[in-house]
Amino acid sequence: MSPNLPTPNFNDLLFQVAEKTFGELAFLLVEPDEIAQSKRPADPRWGYATRVEFTGPFNGEMHIKITEEMLLPLATNMLGIDEYEELPEGVKLEDALKELVNVTCGNLLPVLGGDQAVFHIDAPILSADATLPLPESLALTGQTLLHLDVGSAHISLFLDPQVDLSAATRQPETETEARS
Amino acid sequence: MALNILVVDDSSITRAMIIKTLKMTGLPLGEIHQASNGWEGLAQLEKQNIDLALVDINMPVMNGEEMIETLRSNPKWASLPVIVVSTEGSRTRIERFQRLDAKFVHKPFSPEVVCQTIEQITGQRYVSQPSDTEF
Numbered sequence: 001m002s003p004n005l006p007t008p009n010f011n012d013l014l015f016q017v018a019e020k021t022f023g024e025l026a027f028l029l030v031e032p033d034e035i036a037q038s039k040r041p042a043d044p045r046w047g048y049a050t051r052v053e054f055t056g057p058f059n060g061e062m063h064i065k066i067t068e069e070m071l072l073p074l075a076t077n078m079l080g081i082d083e084y085e086e087l088p089e090g091v092k093l094e095d096a097l098k099e100l101v102n103v104t105c106g107n108l109l110p111v112l113g114g115d116q117a118v119f120h121i122d123a124p125i126l127s128a129d130a131t132l133p134l135p136e137s138l139a140l141t142g143q144t145l146l147h148l149d150v151g152s153a154h155i156s157l158f159l160d161p162q163v164d165l166s167a168a169t170r171q172p173e174t175e176t177e178a179r180s
Numbered sequence: 181m182a183l184n185i186l187v188v189d190d191s192s193i194t195r196a197m198i199i200k201t202l203k204m205t206g207l208p209l210g211e212i213h214q215a216s217n218g219w220e221g222l223a224q225l226e227k228q229n230i231d232l233a234l235v236d237i238n239m240p241v242m243n244g245e246e247m248i249e250t251l252r253s254n255p256k257w258a259s260l261p262v263i264v265v266s267t268e269g270s271r272t273r274i275e276r277f278q279r280l281d282a283k284f285v286h287k288p289f290s291p292e293v294v295c296q297t298i299e300q301i302t303g304q305r306y307v308s309q310p311s312d313t314e315f
Contacts, residue, residue: 081200098191122238123238123240
């Protein structure tokens with residue numbers, strides 16, 4: 001198969017990894033579609049965005065955008081503090097989003113490349129205006145939208161156009177639970 | 181004996197999360213020191229009396245692997261307990277850390293996993309398990 005265009009399998013992979021990571025890292029839970037549709041706009045207005053590049057057997061980039069109201073609960077949940085509490089010294093709210101993309105990307109790469117592949121993940125970069133430039137030499141390979149109990153998040157994956165990840169795209173059916 | 185711990189990670193929020201998690205484990209904690217890369221971590225080790233280091237992999241200036249290799253080549257720190265805390269999913273790379281006598285904790289992590297790993301690497305039992313308190 002060609003990864004040049006978004007496919008349902010890559011979208012499902014992204015969704016599964018993101019759902020698990022958001023839940024385990026920050027206790028953010030995906031809302032069922034029927035609830036999300038009544039509460040969340042179909043086309044959310046993004047407040048913050050970050051991206052991370054990785055290199056290895058294949059190169060790529062992950063982007064995450066979140067709605068404005070999601071940043072505070074994301075950070076406080078990760079830190080295990082209440083929303084009215086002060087952040088620890090030196091910690092900024094935006095650091096939570098950078099850590100979120102770092103961990104989500106780190107958890108996705110073994111699914112795509114196998115557990116022998118060694119990747120280097122760069123430091124995440126925060127966008128100043130919630131927009132992210134499209135990578136010039138990479139192709140959009142998958143994307144997913146998560147409606148969570150505290151806001152919405154959009155995740156995009158860009159990969160080398162030449163890379164063959166046909167084995168990875170079979171995983172949702174054989175090794176991981178399909179999205180319910 | 182309280183554990184003096186060094187947390188090395190370039191993300192300030194990750195360092196804060198690790199410190200919060202350590203406080204939730206019930207482990208006897210002494211001083212907790214922080215560094216934002218391997219080079220700063222080595223400097224902290226020179227200055228402080230550290231019993232255990234929790235180290236990230238991907239960091240600027242000096243990454244976690246370089247830091248641990250430096251530790252192991254110095255007799256003063258050759259046997260310092262080190263735990264790598266990372267999103268790393270490569271079995272190949274995790275095995276490299278195991279060969280450097282480091283344990284590995286995968287992100288996201290729980291207080292239970294952090295506590296168990298610290299007890300494994302230090303060879304000490306600090307926290308009572310439910311089965312320890314049978315009536």
